[in-house]
Amino acid sequence: MPHILIVEDETIIRSALRRLLERNQYEVSEAGSVQEAQERYSIPSFDLIISDLRLPGAPGTELIRLAEGTPVLIMTSYASLRSAVDSMKMGAMDYIAKPFDHDEMLQAVTRILRERQNAPQTPAASQGTAATSQSGEAQSDIGIIGSCSAMQDLFGKIRKVAPTDSTVLIQGESGTGKELVARALHNLSRRAKAPLISVNCAAIPETLIESELFGHEKGAFTGATAGRTGLVEAADGGTLFLDEIGELPLEAQARLLRVLQEGEIRRVGSVQSQKVDVRLIAATHRDLKSLAKTGQFREDLFYRLNVIALKLPPLRERGGDVLEIAKxxxxxxxxxxxxxxxxxxPDAEKTISQYTWPGNVRELENAIERAVILCDGSVISADLLGIDIELENLEEEEYAPLNQGSGANEPTEDLSLEDYFQHFVLEHQDHMTETELARKLGISRKCLWERRQRLGIPRRKPSGASTATDH
Known part of the structure; x- marks a missing residue:
């Protein structure tokens, strides 16, 4: 059982993180400062150290030296995210922003421990990976499982594109592993020893995104009491991965375009530009070309990003890969x-192969983890997976009543289920709340949200009374 040390001076955060890790079968020790950790434990003996950046006395980065090679994961707030990136240059394995999502923390811990364990054999290992595919072909350089023709084609493109500095746009549904592709591109590039800075554009508040990406000068806006470098500048010499780039505000898109065109940035509130050497990899589950046509995404930026486009197939289209990944x-x-x-x-294998996995690899991993926790013996049965194939099919059949008695404007012939869903939502979302849409479609609000994500249908903000009734 991996042994993890938490160094965090806030008792509530430390206790919550300890409970989270212990629930997931990790042995956990804790300390409130670097000094306390030194006095109570042999720091290099742990498998992983998770530390806050700002601690009483010595900063969390001091543990990087004391750990003597044990990986250190730095936690920090968005306000000091810049410092966390600096800590990676000092040797930290990764950083995570607070308040962190539980799944995000567990994924980071799993990945770091796996990379440490497999470092001599598969330095590019990452979530959803395996050293060898069923066909026997080693995938250690890519670090992603995939025997189907679509994935083999993707691997070939990754190997060709990685050594270049070309901008790459990774497209695929949520949960397909777009960040894994970005990591493979970075690990196989000449920039592998430099930082890979990953930014989820949808996770940073719109009011902070420009400052976080491009930095700002003192006094640039209310609360800017000191100048700060941005994440683009932090990635200088390395790779910048912008996940969910379709959520980037138009103003930030204009600044990013300058980075791609001129290779330079200008901090918010500054009149001077500075050169940066950054390889950009972007990812999205949305149709950027369609967004560009409607003015929701800059067309010139789309063409700059779309130099090399890599398409990740959804899990339901990967055939035998599903069972291979599950195993x-x-x-x-x-x-x-x-x-x-x-x-x-056998019934579990059949269920895994037949289910459509709308949440893709992420949903599959969660199902397997749940099944292992609930399993009493050595065999995982279908019911432990928590998947109901019949219910899934029934849910689709619940659309059928809508095809009867629909308005004359709503085409119902020769439409697939997804076509009908898209048509219905776009037709009615201006005057219906999410609750009303879900009720009319005969599905839950959660299912409505998931299908919006899968089909790339953004939710429009309701106005007036609609807003009040939707909460």
């Missing part, structure tokens, strides 16, 4: 939870 996840979870050898029952 890899099962092996990993069994090892992490010290469960011995586990295997899928």
């Amino acid at each position: 890899a996840f099962l092996q990993r979870q069994a090892k992490r939870m010290e469960r011995g050898e586990l295997r899928f029952a």
Whole structure:
């Protein structure tokens, strides 16, 4: 069982993180400062150290030296995100912004521990990876499982594109592993020893995104009491990965375009520009070309980003890869939870192969983790996966009543389920709340949100009374 040290001076955060890790089968020790950690423990003996950046006495980065090679994950608030990136240059394994999402923290911990364990064999290992595919072909350089023709084609493109400095746009549904592709591109490039800075454009508040990406000068806006470098500048010499770039505000898009065209940035509130050497990789689940046509995304930026486009297929289109990935996840979870050898029952394999996995690889991993936790023996049955194929099919059939008695303007012939869903939502979202849309479609609000994400249909903000009734 991996042993993790938490160094955090805020008791509430430290206790919450400890409970989260212990629930996921990690052994946890804790300290409130670097000095306390030194006095109580042999720091290099841990498998991973998770530390706040700002601590009483010595900063969290001091643990990088004391750890003597043990990986250190730095936690920080958005206000000091710039300093966290600096800590990576000092040797930190990664950083995570507070308040952090539980899944995000667990994914970071899993990935770091796996990379440490597999470093001699597969330095590019990452979430959803395996060293060898069923066909026997080693994938250690890519670090992603995939035997189907679409994935093999993708791997070939990654190997060709990675050594270049060309901008890459990764397209695919949520949960397909777009960040894994970005990491593979970085790890196989000449910039592999420089930082890979990952930014989720949808996770940073719109009012902060320009400052976070491009930095700002003192006094540039209310609260800017000191100048700060941005994440683009932090990635100088390395790779900048912008996930969910379709959520980037138009003003920030204009600044990003300058980075791509001129290779320079200008901080918010500054009149001077400075050169940066950054390789940009962007990812999105949305149709940027369509967004550009409607003015929601800059057309000139789209063409700058779309130099090399890599398409990640959804899990439902990857054939035998689904079961291969599931078995890899099962092996990993069994090892992490010290469960011995586990295997899928025939009905579980059938369910895994038949289910459409709207949440893709992320949903599959969560299902496997849940099944391992609930399993009492050595065989994973279908019911432990928490997937109901019949219910999923029934949910689709619930659209059928809408096809009867629909308005004359609504085409119902020769439309697939997804076509009908898209047509109905776009037709009615201006005057219906999310609750009303879901009720008319015969699905839950959660299902409505997931299908919006999968089909790239942005939610429009309701106005007036509609806003009040939707909450």
